[in-house]
Amino acid sequence: MTKKPYDLSGSAELFERLSRTLVDGVGSSFHRYAAEPFPVAIASGSGSHLIDVDGNDFIDYVLGFGPLVLGHAPEAVARVVSEQARRGSIFSAPTQSLLELSEELCEIIPCAEMVSFQNTGTESVMHAFRVARAYTGKEKIVKFEGHYHGWSDEQKVSIDAFYPAEMGARSRPRKIMTTPGQPEGAADNVIVLPWNDLDALGRCLERQGNEIAAVVMEPFMCDSGPILPAEGYLEGVRRLTRAHDVLLIFDEVITGFRCALGGAQEAFGVTPDLATFAKAIAGGYPLSAICGRRDVMSCGVHPSGTFNANPVSVAASLATIEELRRPGTYERFDALATRLCEGLDEIGARHSVPTYTAHVGSICVLELGLTADEPLRDLRDLLARCRVDLYDRIWAYARERGVRLTPRRGRIYLSTAHTEQDIDRTLEVMDAAFDAMAGEA
Numbered sequence: 001m002t003k004k005p006y007d008l009s010g011s012a013e014l015f016e017r018l019s020r021t022l023v024d025g026v027g028s029s030f031h032r033y034a035a036e037p038f039p040v041a042i043a044s045g046s047g048s049h050l051i052d053v054d055g056n057d058f059i060d061y062v063l064g065f066g067p068l069v070l071g072h073a074p075e076a077v078a079r080v081v082s083e084q085a086r087r088g089s090i091f092s093a094p095t096q097s098l099l100e101l102s103e104e105l106c107e108i109i110p111c112a113e114m115v116s117f118q119n120t121g122t123e124s125v126m127h128a129f130r131v132a133r134a135y136t137g138k139e140k141i142v143k144f145e146g147h148y149h150g151w152s153d154e155q156k157v158s159i160d161a162f163y164p165a166e167m168g169a170r171s172r173p174r175k176i177m178t179t180p181g182q183p184e185g186a187a188d189n190v191i192v193l194p195w196n197d198l199d200a201l202g203r204c205l206e207r208q209g210n211e212i213a214a215v216v217m218e219p220f221m222c223d224s225g226p227i228l229p230a231e232g233y234l235e236g237v238r239r240l241t242r243a244h245d246v247l248l249i250f251d252e253v254i255t256g257f258r259c260a261l262g263g264a265q266e267a268f269g270v271t272p273d274l275a276t277f278a279k280a281i282a283g284g285y286p287l288s289a290i291c292g293r294r295d296v297m298s299c300g301v302h303p304s305g306t307f308n309a310n311p312v313s314v315a316a317s318l319a320t321i322e323e324l325r326r327p328g329t330y331e332r333f334d335a336l337a338t339r340l341c342e343g344l345d346e347i348g349a350r351h352s353v354p355t356y357t358a359h360v361g362s363i364c365v366l367e368l369g370l371t372a373d374e375p376l377r378d379l380r381d382l383l384a385r386c387r388v389d390l391y392d393r394i395w396a397y398a399r400e401r402g403v404r405l406t407p408r409r410g411r412i413y414l415s416t417a418h419t420e421q422d423i424d425r426t427l428e429v430m431d432a433a434f435d436a437m438a439g440e441a
């Protein structure tokens with residue numbers, strides 16, 4: 001029997017059955033997007049492409065929400081993972097490969113004098129908070145609106161909002177708790193500020209610097225919608241935190257290995273005291289790390305975790321880094337990202353849809369409703385000025401024609417497996433999508 005094009009009946013059926021036994025019918029809340037009746041279920045991935053359970057083929061720019069910096073099922077990683085799986089998957093003991101990876105990270109990441117390993121970004125950020133508190137003897141953590149650092153009670157605060165008014169006054173942001181079950185006091189030691197605003201941070205550190213252990217941020221805000229740091233902002237944060245004896249933590253769970261091999265700290269030239277890495281660090285396998293200053297990292301807080309530094313993930317990480325180290329990798333990301341962004345800008349201009357694009361390494365930004373003349377500053381701006389409704393319609397149109405973008409927020413990931421042909425096909429689809437939507441912009 002030949003299937004209709006873009007038949008999703010297999011996905012619908014699977015979701016219906018899964019929902020009977022699996023909470024929400026998905027493995028993670030991020031696998032479900034409220035705007036669609038059911039998620040597209042995947043059968044396999046290879047390079048830049050995914051095939052769903054109905055046989056539809058997609059050029060994938062979601063890439064597992066970031067880890068797949070080499071694309072789906074990269075041969076170099078698959079080989080070492082299967083070799084290691086046959087030699088043993090967990091020893092609860094040091095290995096030669098762990099030495100290699102620790103030394104490798106200390107060589108390539110600017111802030112890394114020592115490292116420790118966990119499995120997920122959430123765990124690494126949790127551990128970074130504990131290390132910062134132990135080292136400084138202070139308890140409060142400053143975080144920024146719209147910056148996501150993981151799903152624990154203390155981390156999942158003010159990561160998003162439905163509308164700007166929900167966030168309270170800019171000078172006194174409300175702490176927004178995100179999920180039922182978060183204890184009321186979970187954010188007692190968290191101070192929330194608007195991002196990209198040095199005056200706000202300066203005032204806060206002046207007032208409470210003696211209680212604040214660390215300032216944590218994504219150096220390039222990505223998770224809730226990509227926004228670049230304003231000119232001089234990261235340097236200013238670095239100066240202010242030093243002046244007040246407060247540690248600076250960069251959450252590089254997304255930006256690590258993507259903005260540059262040494263992460264956003266290399267790309268933007270600002271070195272934090274501590275940084276957390278996950279996602280792309282192991283090319284699709286669960287591994288995360290904290291890196292940082294020797295005196296801070298060796299302050300006596302020992303990370304626990306049964307699966308920490310398991311040899312399969314360590315092997316995947318070493319293979320991923322070896323691939324990323326190949327000459328020309330980041331130049332190629334830059335060329336592909338430029339081709340995509342310039343193409344999208346041209347399409348937006350031709351269809352009179354205000355379009356903002358940007359890229360750093362293998363992370364591209366696409367926002368609709370504004371242009372490069374008026375870049376976004378923070379989550380408040382994003383909520384007030386971006387046409388999420390329009391983006392959503394383009395997202396749905398593109399997926400129906402074989403291009404899989406991140407829903408809602410215009411974050412586009414590239415991998416080493418993406419080709420010029422993928423970009424050109426994507427631009428063709430986006431041209432048609434903008435054409436269909438232009439009347440509604």
Ligand SMILES: Cc1ncc(COP(=O)(O)O)c(C=O)c1O
Nearest residue numbers: 120121122148149150223253254
């Ligand atoms: C910036 C950032 N930090 C931390 C996390 C949490 O990482 P994980 O999902 O691996 O726990 C994420 C996840 O998306 C993230 O984007």
